[in-house]
Amino acid sequence: MTLEQPSTALSKPETAERAFEAELQAEHVLGRAIIVSVLVAVPINVVVFVGLVAFAVSRTGQALGGPIAMAVVVGLLSGLFFGTWAAFVGKTHLFEEMDRTVDQGKASSDAETSDTAGRSPNT
Numbered sequence: 001m002t003l004e005q006p007s008t009a010l011s012k013p014e015t016a017e018r019a020f021e022a023e024l025q026a027e028h029v030l031g032r033a034i035i036v037s038v039l040v041a042v043p044i045n046v047v048v049f050v051g052l053v054a055f056a057v058s059r060t061g062q063a064l065g066g067p068i069a070m071a072v073v074v075g076l077l078s079g080l081f082f083g084t085w086a087a088f089v090g091k092t093h094l095f096e097e098m099d100r101t102v103d104q105g106k107a108s109s110d111a112e113t114s115d116t117a118g119r120s121p122n123t
Contacts, residue, residue: 037087043079
């Protein structure tokens with residue numbers, strides 16, 4: 001008498017390939033969104049920080065070179081951060097939907113294996 005162990009793999013190889021392709025597609029969309037949002041956020045942040053620093057320093061009568069250079073670097077860094085953050089926030093729904101479909105597929109395959117686990121293959 002041999003007892004067959006239920007398989008832990010996905011029921012069909014096509015399902016795994018589709019899930020993998022969906023994951024790759026979501027990652028590519030996220031990558032494109034990060035690039036676009038960083039390209040939009042960096043100039044905006046640089047202009048805002050340079051404007052703030054220029055306004056603040058111009059009233060003191062000091063040289064503008066050093067503070068403006070620092071404002072450009074801070075604007076660049078904040079643009080990278082906020083652009084990346086905005087892309088992740090904007091594309092999170094893709095990954096959540098993908099996880100939801102994978103979890104539903106697991107639940108249905110677990111239900112199928114639990115139905116046949118106690119039966120012999122001949123019945």
